[in-house]
Amino acid sequence: MLKGVNRVLLGIVGLVLVVLGGSVLATGLGVPAPSWWPYDGRHDVLLDEAERTRWRDEGWWWPAVIAVLAVLVLLSLWWLLAVLRRRRPAEVLLDTGDDEGASLEGRALEQALAEEASHLDGVDRADVLLTGRRSTPGTRIRLRLHPRTDPAATLRALTEGPLTHARDSAGLPALPAETRLQAVKHRPERVI
Structure with a gap:
């Protein structure tokens, strides 16, 4: 969402600057300006002293x-x-049980989860992104499913398999996941 907001804000600011700058440049080059435009000639200033001190x-x-x-x-x-x-934690704190703890690189956990999730039945591709904090991470998972794959069965397999393995191996109390399912685009089938 932040990318979209950035693009819209930058687009609006850029458009305003281009329109204002272009109109001042055009008026300065001798293009006739509308009657309401405050800058009306090549030797005119944008803000005269009366406007600046009004x-x-x-x-x-x-x-x-x-x-x-x-x-x-x-x-x-x-x-x-x-x-x-930072949108995602660079590392995840692991509970080793000896009061020392350890850390796991966030990208390694993402890759392991994505690799295991992509081997589930009906999954063409899996993308994983860690969210949250180092001590309480969460995940955003996007699964691209083959046609005729049961989404409920795939979600159940994801929860019981890769997510449970990642949570248990990292010693985390919970590993919440936001999962988005998307169908793989395929060519139409010919019916005979």
């Missing part, structure tokens, strides 16, 4: 400017942190 003496102006800028800074920081935040 609201300076109003009591609400500076608090409003500071509030808008503060909100923009906070939204920008939130967006930056959301983009930089």
